[in-house]
Amino acid sequence: MELTELIFKGILVVIIFAITLVAALYSTFAERKISAVLQDRIGPNRAGPFGLLQPLADGVKMFMKEEIIPTSSSKWLFILAPCLAMITAGMSSAVMPWGGNLIIDGETYALQVADINIGILYILGITSVGIYGIMIGGWASDNKYSLLGAIRASSQMISYELAMGLSVIAVVMMTGDLSINEIVKGQPGGHWNVFYQPLGFIIFLICAFAETNRAPFDLPECETELIGGYHTEYSSMKLGFFLFAEYINMFVSCALVAAVYFGGYNMPFINSMGWSPNTVTIVGTACFFLKIAFGIFFFMWVRWTLPRFRYDQLMRLGWQILIPLSIINVILTGLGIIVFK
Amino acid sequence: MLEYVFYILAAISIVCALMMVVSKNPIHSVLFLIATFFSIAGHFVILNAHFLAIVQIIVYTGAIMVLFLYVIMLLNLNKSTESSKPTLVKIAAVVSAGLLFLVMLASFKESVDLKIVDTADGLGSVKNLGKVLFSEYLLPFEASSVLFLSAMAGSVLLAKKK
Numbered sequence: 001m002e003l004t005e006l007i008f009k010g011i012l013v014v015i016i017f018a019i020t021l022v023a024a025l026y027s028t029f030a031e032r033k034i035s036a037v038l039q040d041r042i043g044p045n046r047a048g049p050f051g052l053l054q055p056l057a058d059g060v061k062m063f064m065k066e067e068i069i070p071t072s073s074s075k076w077l078f079i080l081a082p083c084l085a086m087i088t089a090g091m092s093s094a095v096m097p098w099g100g101n102l103i104i105d106g107e108t109y110a111l112q113v114a115d116i117n118i119g120i121l122y123i124l125g126i127t128s129v130g131i132y133g134i135m136i137g138g139w140a141s142d143n144k145y146s147l148l149g150a151i152r153a154s155s156q157m158i159s160y161e162l163a164m165g166l167s168v169i170a171v172v173m174m175t176g177d178l179s180i181n182e183i184v185k186g187q188p189g190g191h192w193n194v195f196y197q198p199l200g201f202i203i204f205l206i207c208a209f210a211e212t213n214r215a216p217f218d219l220p221e222c223e224t225e226l227i228g229g230y231h232t233e234y235s236s237m238k239l240g241f242f243l244f245a246e247y248i249n250m251f252v253s254c255a256l257v258a259a260v261y262f263g264g265y266n267m268p269f270i271n272s273m274g275w276s277p278n279t280v281t282i283v284g285t286a287c288f289f290l291k292i293a294f295g296i297f298f299f300m301w302v303r304w305t306l307p308r309f310r311y312d313q314l315m316r317l318g319w320q321i322l323i324p325l326s327i328i329n330v331i332l333t334g335l336g337i338i339v340f341k
Numbered sequence: 342m343l344e345y346v347f348y349i350l351a352a353i354s355i356v357c358a359l360m361m362v363v364s365k366n367p368i369h370s371v372l373f374l375i376a377t378f379f380s381i382a383g384h385f386v387i388l389n390a391h392f393l394a395i396v397q398i399i400v401y402t403g404a405i406m407v408l409f410l411y412v413i414m415l416l417n418l419n420k421s422t423e424s425s426k427p428t429l430v431k432i433a434a435v436v437s438a439g440l441l442f443l444v445m446l447a448s449f450k451e452s453v454d455l456k457i458v459d460t461a462d463g464l465g466s467v468k469n470l471g472k473v474l475f476s477e478y479l480l481p482f483e484a485s486s487v488l489f490l491s492a493m494a495g496s497v498l499l500a501k502k503k
Contacts, residue, residue, distance in 0.1 A: 072369075077368075077372075082440050112380070116391060117466065117467070118391050118392055118467065119389065119398075121392070121395045121399065123398045124397055124399060125395050125398040125403055128398075128399055128402075128403025128404065129398065129402055129403055131373070131407060132407075132410075133411055135407070135411075135414070136372070139368060139410075139414050147414060150414065151411060151414060151415065154407050154410070154411050155409075155411065157407070158404060158407060158408070161403070161404070178467060235466075
């Protein structure tokens with residue numbers, strides 16, 4: 001790898017990480033504003049113009065709070081857990097194709113940190129590892145409610161991973177490649193996978209809600225039954241890490257949904273505008289972020305609209321409805337490929 | 342460069358595997374086992390077998406070890422409640438472990454040095470792996486899937502019987 005490419009990748013890593021963190025930061029603000037709109041309130045508007053500095057104020061509040069480590073907890077694991085949650089949340093954006101190619105001085109640079117040939121499996125692997133942060137945190141707190149939250153989180157994760165993987169298989173069958181970049185390239189213009197895979201998309205979306213522990217699947221932290229679930233004993237910035245990791249996960253899963261089902265950086269008519277390749281790339285990236293923003297809005301919209309599932313309903317939905325449906329989807333996709341190609 | 346990575350990964354996997362056996366707390370054992378699986382996935386990456394590496398992470402660390410941790414948490418073995426065993430059992434354990442070690446040494450002594458296959462040409466890629474699995478090794482592959490199915494049916498049967 002040449003030096004310029006190394007430097008470019010280094011800068012890209014920093015930028016993507018910064019964007020991920022800022023997006024997560026402002027997702028907390030957006031969540032409060034959207035919930036306010038949906039509940040006919042005004043929402044936070046004190047810190048800065050329109051309350052735009054509210055996330056910073058929240059961050060300062062988190063840092064300033066007293067830090068408590070329960071005496072009966074396993075101290076190292078108690079500290080390790082939020083770090084794990086944060087690390088795994090930050091890792092998954094590495095294989096996301098944020099845009100096409102930029103051409104600077106005749107050199108081509110891809111707006112993607114690592115185009116590994118198993119990108120989609122990498123993301124599935126990282127999300128399945130991400131559960132350890134919650135499980136270890138819940139166990140190390142030495143608190144019954146935390147333990148129940150951790151156990152709920154793990155069984156929920158395992159149940160919905162299967163359907164998620166199976167719905168991705170249908171897309172992989174259509175593209176013939178596991179690399180996310182190839183999947184995005186396989187949906188040029190307006191030929192988005194969502195039009196060819198509507199059932200797979202719905203299954204994937206439901207599983208994405210479950211994997212990020214967002215309402216209506218937020219049973220691991222269900223406050224009416226479990227106080228705070230796995231983070232009952234956490235305070236200060238450790239709690240902040242858990243909450244923040246959830247928003248990063250939400251950002252990354254919205255990016256994944258946008259890349260796999262909504263064409264990533266592809267837009268209809270983008271190639272017929274007569275723009276230079278660099279402009280097309282930049283506009284494509286902007287489109288990608290627009291799609292992600294809409295995805296995040298959708299996540300919040302659902303959270304403040306739908307009530308929480310009961311636990312047996314959650315399990316029944318995962319095992320008896322989503323998994324058979326996704327297997328049917330794989331079979332239908334196979335038949336479609338044989339008939340139409 | 343790769344050699345150093347290999348030695349670091351090997352050291353991590355050996356230390357974590359040892360700690361998994363040695364640690365008293367079952368939860369710590371599970372966590373060390375997870376770290377061992379991760380370092381083994383790293384070995385697969387060095388050998389250019391990316392697919393195997395990620396499958397190792399998804400299947401072992403992402404699913405099987407989650408279930409391990411789940412069961413141990415439910416059993417509430419978190420306080421090291423392991424009762425001490427009688428001396429006779431301890432001696433028997435040492436003797437049998439020593440015998441096993443002897444067998445391992447003997448098998449390594451007779452082993453042939455295999456040449457390292459150059460895997461840079463995509464030998465471990467998903468495409469090649471799939472082609473080999475579905476042509477050369479089709480029968481064992483399908484037989485193992487039937488085995489999994491029977492295991493699943495058996496566990497459902499056990500769960501239904503009350």
